[in-house]
Amino acid sequence: MTSHGLDADMSVTRAGLLDGLMTRPGQVWGAVRLVPLVRAEPVQDLRLHPQIYGGPGVVDLPGRRHYLSYIPHGFVAEWTTDGSPAAAYGTQLSSGQPQQPVATLRLQFHRRMARREARHRLRFLPLHLALEGYLALHFGGPAIAWEEWSRQALSQGLSPRAEAAYLGADVPGLADALRVFEIHPGQCGVLVYLADALAAAFVVPHPEDYRVLHPTLVQDLYGDLVHHYATLMPPVPDFRARITDHGIRSLDELRAAARQQTAQWADFHDETMAAGLLGQANTWQRVYRMDRFTLSRFLPPFRPKQDNHIGEAITDEHGRTVYLKTFRLSENQVRRGHLLNRLAAHDWHLADTAAELGIDEAQFGLRLKTAGFGHLLRQDVLDRYRSRAQATNR
Known part of the structure; x- marks a missing residue:
């Protein structure tokens, strides 16, 4: 993906990305582990559905700049203002008929990363909101014309900026895992691990939205570190609950022991496996306000040799996550972000x-x-x- 974007005003907020979601035991396929996320009550007044594009796209950005990338689909958010249930408008992944191969892919042109299409309908480009935020990091270049910087740096900044990523279909085992894994009752999201390295988080408002959007994970973009892990690492172990018969004398006691095992798994997962995402202090930028909901994107602190995830989220008025999509940066991408941040902190x-x-x-x-x-x-x-x-x- 390539960006010709603008620097943005940032603000730092808390990192409670999984507020309102509960972790359930994962399923394993080779090096892939999918961990379900469920809600006690689904969000009824915001719904998501896909809008299929299927190829490369160009997005117009402010300041006569643009962003070029593979954009397989957009998401359309529908919401109501009185708390009444919203419907997923026009949901359609395919026609159900065999598709004829095409000799060329049509180039799609999009106006903005997030664009309001009706009073209570917003179209946005999932994950690309986050990626463009990373590519636009200190995009303007040197703030002071020190003698070491080239004429290009002073006149054009970092334009153009480009980064590479893998399509989910090219990540070994991911497509099979998404096809064969069972969807948990009430599931509204998933955490995708490759060789037990957190690759991506995906959360939607409603279980019906998740069932429709689950297949789109194979069309998402993944970093090269994730691809290497999936290619080179051996299968990961499955964490199985074991309940001893000592002290179990009734079905109620068995149920209590099972609930305890589930809680222990959730604590271990959130405090250990997902700590790289949940423990980072993100820098947030608000993108669009949708009545009681807010669409934002975030950047990590760019900690060298640690997990660093960029992402985008829709939160409600209480700060609870309604929608979430993340991308794990490679070590080289983290290094670039770290260097740019330190330069900017010292006026280049x-x-x-x-x-x-x-x-x-x-x-x-x-x-x-x-x-x-x-x-x-x-x-x-x-x-x-x-x-x-x-x-x-x-």
Whole structure:
């Protein structure tokens, strides 16, 4: 995906992403583990349905900029203002008839990442809201024209920015797992693990929405780290509950023991397996207000060598998650985000940023080049950094 986007005003909020959702025991297929998320009561006054595009798309962004990526589908949110149940409008994944192969894919053009189509209907591009937020990170480039930055960096910033991802259909085992796994009663979401590394979280308002949107997970984008784990790692163990017969004398006691096992699994999952997502302090940007609901996207703190997830969410007036979709960044993507954040924090002054990181300016400049930002520096400056590094290593 490629972005020609704008920097955005950010605000930091809490990270209670799974508020109102309960974890249920997962199912395993090879290296894939799917962990269901259920609600005690479904959200009735907000519903989601897919709008199928099926190919590459271009999205117009503010400031005569654009975003280009594979966009298989959009989501349409329907809501009511009086709390009455909303219906999923026009839900359709396919015609049910065999599709003829096509020689070319039609390029789709979209106006904005999120666009209101009717008074109580919003079309948005799932996951791409989050990805564009990452690509637009400090997109404007150097805030001060220090002499080390190239003319391109000062005039165009980071335009264009590009990142690569894998289609879910190319992640080994994922399509089979989604096809054969049972959907839990009341299920409104799922956490997708590859080799027990959290790859994605997906939450919707209503169980009926989830049944319709469950197959779209194979059309989503996944990071290269997730793809490598699925390809190279062995099958993961299944966590099975074991209840001893000691002290069990009635069906009520057996039910209580089963509930305890379920609670222990949920605590272990939330505190250990999902800690990388649930424990990060996200930076949020509001995208659209829908009466009592708010569509937002978030960025992680870009912690090197730790889990870092970008995502988007719809929350209600109490901050509870109604919709959620996340993407796990690779280590290289985390490094790029970390470097840009540190540069911005020091007004894009190379020496000051290098000092904070505990390295010299030449090492930092070469680190920028390794991260893919070498074009932002003047060539003579890069050559000087290389010469200095070579002299140090002699």
